Amino acid sequence: MDYEDYDLDFFFNLSNVTVNPEHVRDEPVVLCEKSDVILFGAALLPTFYYINFLLSLLGNGLVLCIIYKYEKLSTVTNIFLLNLVISDLVFASSLPFWAVYHSSEWIFGSTLCKLVGSFYSIGFNSSILFLTLMTFDRYLAVVHAVTAARSRRRAYAFALSAVVWVLSVLASIKDIILHNVRDNQDSGMLCEVTGYSQSVLINWELLGYYQQFLLFFLVPLAIVLYCYVRITITIMYTRIVEKCRAVKLIFVIIFTFFICWTPYNVVILLQAIKTSFGDQMQCSNALDYALYVTRNFAYLYCCxxxxxxxxxxxxFQNHFLKLLDKHLPCLKITVLSTQSSKSTSFRSPNTVD
Incomplete structure (x- = not known):
């Protein structure tokens, strides 16, 4: 029996099925209207994505140029910094595709849908992990300078970088598997999580929410706060000449990290709570609007x-000035002094070794 015969038999058998009227519910299915949110995203996101992409390309390209010309991969910090640059470029490479997608529809096919979705996730996840790893490395170099000097080798840096990439890829498997293209009558071709039952997609969605909030925000935030508090205390008890400047820079780093990442992750947590315990039939676009706005701050920080x-x-400021002086000699740039204080063996946490 072929498929056509099977379908016809099934169809005719349905005519003999008795339906109990008591089991039939004449209730409308509530579908949340998202057209306003989609229009808001179409107006806001493409421009912001293009700006983020250009800033990332320019800024990260400049850092790569300085590492190549002046630094090489001779230190642990430079290895971590290079990996951070790569992760941000991987993330930024997905932004032009999303910009086109939000302005019209997905025109790049199923394979690129999976690749772009996975690049976005891998770059975004690895970026925050490398920022946390660099902070922890600064903590070891300043607070445990003597013991860390023996362990902070290139092999240590390459091994930890590999661990970060593996974790980021593992955390992104759901995006690689679930992302696909589907045709929507109203919106055209969509690139999103699809192809599975609603219950399966909701469970994966919840996993993504809690994974983002716990693994890629709460744990990194706790590590960053602990490390910079210990670094600040250590600096205040040493005779570093520029200790006030170092403390100010630490405050700027923590404040910027907190401001850019906290709103987005709070929205993620609220979405997880709503999905887990809220009424799925209740429509509210407030979290969707908040996600669009707060996510862009996190994206900007990544780039x-x-x-x-x-x-x-x-x-690195000195290297940048040398680069400008070489290509723009008419500016008559004065190179900064890099002499460290002789009164202490500690190095400022904001100084790249």
Missing amino acids: ISPVFYTFLGKK
Whole structure:
């Protein structure tokens, strides 16, 4: 029996089925109207994605140029910094595709839908982990300078970088598997999680929410706060000449990290709570609007973080000035002094070794 015969038999057998009127519910199915949210995203996101992409390309390209010309991969910090730049470029490479998608529809096919979705997730996840790893490495170099000097080798840096990439890929498997293209009558071709039952998709969605909030926000935030508090205390008890400047820079790093990442992750947590315990039939677009806005701050931080962390250190500022002086000699740029204080063996946490 072929499929056509099977379908016809099934169809005719349905005519003999007796339906109990008591089991029939004449209730409308409530579908949440998202057209306003989609229009809001179409107006806001493409421009912001293009700007983020260009900033990331320019800033990370500059950091790569400085590492190549002046630094190489001779230190642990530079290895971590290079990986951070790569992760941000991987993430930024997905933004032009999403910009086109939000302005019209998905026109790039099923394979690129999976690849772009996975690049976005891998880059986004690895970026926050590398920022946390760099903070922890600064903590070891300043607070445990003597013992860390023996363990902070290139092999240590490459091993930890590999662990971060593996964790990021594992956390992104759901995006690789679930992302696919489907045709929507009203919106055209969509690239989103699809192809499974609603209950399966909701469970994966909840896993993604809690994974993002716990693994990629709460744990990194706790590590960053602990490390920079210990670094600040250590600096205050040493004779570093520029200790006030170092403490101010630490405050700027923590404040920027908190401001850019907290709103987005609070919205993620609220969405997880609503999905887990809320009424699925109750329509509310407030969280969707909040997600669009707060997510862009997190994206911006991802794209500019290597530049932000790099140019806090005087050595990289010096390299940048040398680069400008070489290509724009008419500016008559004065190179900063990189002499460290002789009164202490500690190095400022904002100085790249």
